[in-house]
Amino acid sequence: MDVLTDSTTTAGPTATRAASSARTPSPRHWLRFRHAGKTGFGTLAGNTVHEWRGDMFGACEPTGTIHGLAEVQLLSPTAPSKVIALWNNFKALGEKLNLAVPAEPLYLLKSPNSFAAHDEPIKKPLCEGKVVFEGELGIVIGKTCTAVSETDAPDHVFGYTCANDVTVADILNRDASFAQWVRAKGFDTFCPMGPVVATGLDPATLTVTTLLDGQIRQHYPISDMRFSAAQLVSLISMDMTLYPGDVILCGTSVGVGSMKPGSTVEVEISDIGRLSNRFGA
Missing domain, CATH: 3.90.850.10 (Fumarylacetoacetase-like, C-terminal domain)
Structure with missing residues (x-):
């Protein structure tokens, strides 16, 4: 599953971050996924998905769990109200x-x-x-x-x-x-x-x-x-x-x-x- 055309732009997980990403110094690729019947979110690094917990748009932190990209079902990246x-x-x-x-x-x-x-x-x-x-x-x-x-x-x-x-x-x-x-x-x-x-x-x-x-x-x-x-x-x-x-x-x-x-x-x-x-x- 080729979802990124340039994986070098993906940064790995870091500490809790603020909601606004407009001032983020380096690009990060966020996604939503389903794994083992549960919906989660995290960051994509190459062919691995680094799971996070909390609010993707607010305070969140990495759980330490890493999934292979082929092991998860990708969802629409957000669940918008409109x-x-x-x-x-x-x-x-x-x-x-x-x-x-x-x-x-x-x-x-x-x-x-x-x-x-x-x-x-x-x-x-x-x-x-x-x-x-x-x-x-x-x-x-x-x-x-x-x-x-x-x-x-x-x-x-x-x-x-x-x-x-x-x-x-x-x-x-x-x-x-x-x-x-x-x-x-x-x-x-x-x-x-x-x-x-x-x-x-x-x-x-x-x-x-x-x-x-x-x-x-x-x-x-x-x-x-x-x-x-x-x-x-x-x-x-x-x-x-x-x-x-x-x-x-x-x-x-x-x-x-x-x-x-x-x-x-x-x-x-x-x-x-x-x-x-x-x-x-």
Whole structure:
């Protein structure tokens, strides 16, 4: 199971740490897992999982227990109260589609039933329609925030993860009286995330690569975002309270395409890892 593309960026366990990882000096890769029927969390170092106890977003410490990566079942890296997904947040795609530059973030919510983990199959909906992949960066909130400033926003970010904002494209505008964003993006398993949450990163330096059956379909820099990570956290927190574990999907860029049953989609982000899911019946 290849979940990290650069294991040298993973630091081993240390003493209890604070909730905010924005100032963490070196990247660490956090994950949630199931082992022997129990759910736990910890850090990934190479092919080993170092178990921790406590609150992943607050005070926690290593238990000293180490599992082989192949011995655990990876879960969605957080259990968010909500996932917020951006529309028209990348200049390249907005210009290609001739979309007006938004004055504020445009977003929707992905339903909890859509959350899925690395290696979990993406279920084919019972309805007909073209199902598309959208490789994205996810911002994971680490500290409750309401109406935070752009300057303070990074202190409320825990880390970053890979995500696939799966959509039944044909549903979106099928009814001229109502754009069906929630339904189109809310089917079971339509929001794979993971495999880890990486802390201590500068999101503006990251690049998203999406592969369909091994072929690169998307390759774009996060620096092309219309609203930066800090701006997204700040502006969205003006609308609603963000809680630890909540995820903001930053939107996608050019190269979005359709999947057919049996296809495998991988979303790889430098210094985070590679999220892989097979689309099937």
